[in-house]
Amino acid sequence: MTDETTVHGAEEVNALIQACLAGDQTAYTDLYDYFATGIYRLCYSLVFQRQDAEDVMQETFVYAFKNLHRFDPSRASFKTWLYTIAVSRCRNTYRRKRLPHIDLGQLFRQEIAAPRSERPEAELARKQMQDALYQALQSLTPALREAVVLRYGHGLTYREIADVMGCPPKTAESRIRLAHQHLRHILQAHGQGLLEELLSF
Amino acid sequence: MRLIQILYCRWRMVAYVNGELSPAIRRRMARYIEQYPACYAEYRRQRELRLELSERLPIYGIPQGGRIQQLWCSIEREVAKPTRFRLTSSQITIYGLIVVSLLWMIMHIITLHQSNAMTLVITPPTPDNAVQTIETSNPNYTAPTMPPTVVAIATSGHLMIANQVLSEQTTIYQNPYPTPKLGE
Numbered sequence: 283m284t285d286e287t288t289v290h291g292a293e294e295v296n297a298l299i300q301a302c303l304a305g306d307q308t309a310y311t312d313l314y315d316y317f318a319t320g321i322y323r324l325c326y327s328l329v330f331q332r333q334d335a336e337d338v339m340q341e342t343f344v345y346a347f348k349n350l351h352r353f354d355p356s357r358a359s360f361k362t363w364l365y366t367i368a369v370s371r372c373r374n375t376y377r378r379k380r381l382p383h384i385d386l387g388q389l390f391r392q393e394i395a396a397p398r399s400e401r402p403e404a405e406l407a408r409k410q411m412q413d414a415l416y417q418a419l420q421s422l423t424p425a426l427r428e429a430v431v432l433r434y435g436h437g438l439t440y441r442e443i444a445d446v447m448g449c450p451p452k453t454a455e456s457r458i459r460l461a462h463q464h465l466r467h468i469l470q471a472h473g474q475g476l477l478e479e480l481l482s483f
Numbered sequence: 484m485r486l487i488q489i490l491y492c493r494w495r496m497v498a499y500v501n502g503e504l505s506p507a508i509r510r511r512m513a514r515y516i517e518q519y520p521a522c523y524a525e526y527r528r529q530r531e532l533r534l535e536l537s538e539r540l541p542i543y544g545i546p547q548g549g550r551i552q553q554l555w556c557s558i559e560r561e562v563a564k565p566t567r568f569r570l571t572s573s574q575i576t577i578y579g580l581i582v583v584s585l586l587w588m589i590m591h592i593i594t595l596h597q598s599n600a601m602t603l604v605i606t607p608p609t610p611d612n613a614v615q616t617i618e619t620s621n622p623n624y625t626a627p628t629m630p631p632t633v634v635a636i637a638t639s640g641h642l643m644i645a646n647q648v649l650s651e652q653t654t655i656y657q658n659p660y661p662t663p664k665l666g667e
Contacts, residue, residue, distance in 0.1 A: 310559075310562070311555065314558065315551075318555070319545070319546060319551060322544065323543065323544040323546075325544075326543070327540070335544070336550075336554060340554060340557060340558055344558055344562055347562045348562060416543070430540070433501065434536040434537050435540035435541055436541075440498070440503045458497055458498075458501070459494070459497040459498070462497045462529060465532060465536070466528065466529075469535075
């Protein structure tokens with residue numbers, strides 16, 4: 283997303299917020315449509331379960347809409363504010379469920395369909411790589427996972443990540459660096475295993 | 484020296500590939516990448532991982548068609564519900580302090596009100612009392628009726644009243660049996 287589109291988006295969002303505060307009901311729907319998919323993806327990437335993600339998303343929007351008058355545009359963007367609420371709710375969820383159950387293979391097969399033209403070998407390799415990536419994500423600590431998901435899944439800057447996670451920007455940077463380190467080791471190990479498997483044929 | 488530069492390169496490389504460094508540090512990093520093969524290798528590794536994550540994470544968790552709209556209905560219902568009055572922790576603290584101070588003030592007022600009345604306090608034995616004890620030990624001795632010792636603990640206005648009462652008592656009351664001095 284370029285700076286120009288970001289500015290336009292921010293202006294549009296601020297106009298929607300003003301309309302919501304003025305009592306325009308359709309503005310609420312528009313605001314929801316604008317952010318719902320992003321918030322759902324964020325919640326899902328953090329809690330790994332569809333039902334939990336839906337609950338967290340619902341709680342996030344209900345809280346945000348009921349407390350819209352508290353939002354201060356001079357402190358942070360609406361996106362950052364909304365993401366902060368969502369991450370906080372996700373933390374509550376995985377604090378309640380210390381060990382979330384996840385079936386990554388099933389999720390992946392359901393949600394990212396392989397192109398029809400893909401050869402079976404390529405499809406298998408791609409699936410294995412995806413499984414490895416999500417297993418690696420799951421193995422990260424919540425703080426590192428949040429940082430990585432916000433950076434690469436949602437394109438937030440280090441400063442925005444710091445705002446959402448409630449930490450200094452340097453901490454956000456070091457969390458992403460540590461996550462890189464961790465993910466690289468896991469993915470490299472998986473890549474080598476996959477290579478050996480292919481060479482054995 | 485070279486090792487320090489390579490370590491610095493490794494430390495800031497993720498921020499570099501994410502475009503999060505200041506122009507001055509970016510230039511410095513670019514110089515190291517160009518100079519040292521280890522830095523270049525690190526750069527390639529981190530860039531590949533960034534690309535992989537940037538490609539794969541945004542497509543993770545995309546909701547199924549229509550689900551977002553279904554959820555909107557329940558969100559709309561929840562938002563339309565009247566907000567329950569719920570106190571935050573800071574509000575609870577403030578209101579708690581107010582209640583405690585009010586209770587303290589009420590207790591203080593009640594205590595002051597009670598202390599306005601004159602209080603009878605048993606005084607420690609004085610030499611006169613000691614003499615009286617000796618006299619009462621005598622079986623032939625008949626003890627005179629002594630007035631109780633009145634001690635007023637009050638504020639200045641009430642103290643005046645208490646003093647007045649005491650002076651009246653001293654003027655009216657004539658002890659028919661003055662306490663004999665020891666040795667008389």
